[in-house]
Amino acid sequence: MLEVNGVAAPIPALATAVDYGTVPDWIAGVGSAVATVLLAVGLLREIRLRRIDGERAATERRAAEANQARLIGMVFRVRGSGTRVEFVIRNDSDEPLRDPAPLLFWADQGDALYIPRVEAEPAVVLLGPRQKAELIVSLGDGAAQPPHPSLVRCAVAFTDANGRRWLRTGAGRPLLVLDGDLQTLERSVRAAEQPSA
Template structure:
């Protein structure tokens, strides 16, 4: 019986020694790799999935931003193409006397413009005062043919005496040959009306 106990003790001590040595080797490996107890608790098997998810979301956002930019560029190109005819319609203003304004509306395109409304805008400046703007009475021209101009005289009335420092501009509103309605303030670019 003493022999059986001695054999069991040797087996037990051999097992304890190998388990202790394996634990020490594992501990040395973790310390050598800079791992802490916290890091050994994390399931590192899901980290590639995290990176994959972030990459997928990032690529979807990249495509979305690029698509929006392309849509805006196409809309701007379409607007420029639509406004190509409207850019060829302009007005020149000339003061005549103390309350009369002569407006010459030119249509340099090949197509006619319809339902032209001419609204004079008078702006004057008084020293020490803010600028004052007044709109006159609108005049209507039913049609201006292509490559032609039309002359309109507008009486601003007795209450608006034109001085040399006064500025007069016009707001044109018209319909082009495609049925688009446009508004153009002075020498500015045409805008959808």
């Protein structure tokens, strides 16, 4: 009999019939639980390591993709009121580059960038390894004039030997350009003008 609040109550038969097992059963149960926890921890660690390896491989792949683009340089000199620029594109890589296209841009009213259409002479379709091209770049017909010649900046867009289109501004890092619309180009110019982290 079990006494609850001063009243005697019978002990249920189930309570007396429970088998708590033997010591080896308890050791096996605890061992199974610990093994399950260790397996889960090991699995989570492996997932994390594979994600880190994947991110590292992607970073190395992007760096390798930009190897040729890093070796493309340019020098420019703004003439007159900023409507004419002497432009030199250098290919210091061991691979040719295709369709080098010089760009002029400047900050327009406020923070907006103005990227006018330009005409370059002579037209260059292919620039071989270790070669340079000297161009005269002028604003296209109907393009707005820059507010001041010192505000004019230059960039060059080109296609590398693997068919990827890049944008390079001065000494800035090369940026992969996914398509040719003006907003994408403006975003790319802005991103290229940001200091490298």
